[in-house]
Amino acid sequence: MVSHRRPTQSGLNRSVRATVLSAAAATAAATLTGAPANADPQDARESAVAAVDRLLGEAERATERYNEAGERAESLRQDAERAQDRAAREQEGVNRMRDELGAIAGAQYRTGSIDPALALLLSSDPDTYLERAAALDRVGARQSLTLDKLRRAQRALAQTRAEAGHALAELERDRAAVTRHKRTVESRLRQARRLLASLPPQERASFDRASRTGRDGEPDLSGVAPGSPRAMSAVAAARQALGRPYVWGANGPSGFDCSGLMQWAYAQAGVALPRTSQAQRYAGRMVPLSQARPGDLVAYRADASHIGMYVGDGQVIHAPYPGAPVRYDPVGMMPVSSVTRI
Structure with missing residues (x-):
């Protein structure tokens, strides 16, 4: 992005400059910079070039914000995917422990001696039930260990799901930010393109050359480490x-x-x-x-x-x-x- 350009010195007098600068450029400069449409043509030309510079600078800043939002959105997407994968693995562990307890309950049911502690499998509140079961001394050592593991696994699963939900919500917000920045970039670029198109070919060329050295070809890089x-x-x-x-x-x-x-x-x-x-x-x-x-x-x-x-x-x-x-x-x-x- 080229900025802080100085106007090229063409050697033309003011009357000739007025014929070079198009009315469209003067009008566009007046619209974007607040200068009156009947301003001095040289001033209008400089205002037009400054306006293009400003718009392109704003577009570039918005582009970097767009890039940053996109990079963050990608990071959040990866975080959400990892959390969802972890939740799936933890759910498998919970299911295995439930299956193990179910097998014990089935064996006890067949012998007519099902332990009330195994009602945990039907409970929506394992923590409360465990407290009651421990108080009543109805949980055997092996079942108690399995139930404790199940409780910890369910807590971890709930936490992981909450993290995944948070990451997905953040991702949606960042996607919205990407869209806003994209619109800003496109708006600034449209304005700059219209203003550049309104300039005569000579003026467009001078805009691009304004900060160049004028040297053709590649720089001399021999002997540069x-x-x-x-x-x-x-x-x-x-x-x-x-x-x-x-x-x-x-x-x-x-x-x-x-x-x-x-x-x-x-x-x-x-x-x-x-x-x-x-x-x-x-x-x-x-x-x-x-x-x-x-x-x-x-x-x-x-x-x-x-x-x-x-x-x-x-x-x-x-x-x-x-x-x-x-x-x-x-x-x-x-x-x-x-x-x-x-």
């Missing part, structure tokens, strides 16, 4: 992704958002990174920007809502924003908040 062998592998993977599209919420291999690219690249090196840019910045040891080495993660903005991978020669590889493919950009394209060595 990575932070570690796994960092070298991650850089190689990130370079393989060059040119692939930005797809919000995606972590490869055919498309990426910013944190998805970092997660995928390090996964190719055998390293599991968290899903969001905010979590990735704490996935290793922080180092000064002046000491950045290839493979280090560079987080941008105070809230770390964007992230890229330093590759040397003052460049990062990152997934910028929708419509811009994975590419090289200057490490200083936005304010750097941290550099993390994995």
Whole structure:
């Protein structure tokens, strides 16, 4: 995501600028930024570019919230499945103990000497019955042990079922959060796309070039040492992704958002990174920007809502924003908040 762009200096006078900037762009800028529709064309152009930047930044922050909610929902889903599996195993244990007591009751019934304690099998409140049975000294040693195990097993089963229910309820809430964040992302992106489409081709091109170095081809990475062998592998993977599209919420291999690219690249090196840019910045040891080495993660903005991978020669590889493919950009394209060595 490119931010804090400065307007390109075209050398055109104000009257020529007025013919370059479309009326649609001025109207869109006025709508989104509050500027009057008859504002100075140059001011309107700058407002339009700033509005696109703002909308894309908001979309990226919402994307990371979407990723975080999705990651949490997946974790809760796994918790719920484990609790349900554990409940099923505990239910099997309860059933076996009931079967054992049933067999004893059947034998006693056939001899006409059924122990009242075995009425537990028909009781909906085993704890209360056990207290009465123990007081009346009607429970034999073997039956008492089995009944005690049954009581503990039933308590554990109830607890496990409660945990599973709690996890499922949390999962539903997080799924709702994912849906809300998705709508926010889509709304911001629609607004940004409309505003970009309203600009003339020259203005759209200048928006994309505004923070670029203008250097064609790949940066000179000769003689640049990575932070570690796994960092070298991650850089190689990130370079393989060059040119692939930005797809919000995606972590490869055919498309990426910013944190998805970092997660995928390090996964190719055998390293599991968290899903969001905010979590990735704490996935290793922080180092000064002046000491950045290839493979280090560079987080941008105070809230770390964007992230890229330093590759040397003052460049990062990152997934910028929708419509811009994975590419090289200057490490200083936005304010750097941290550099993390994995």
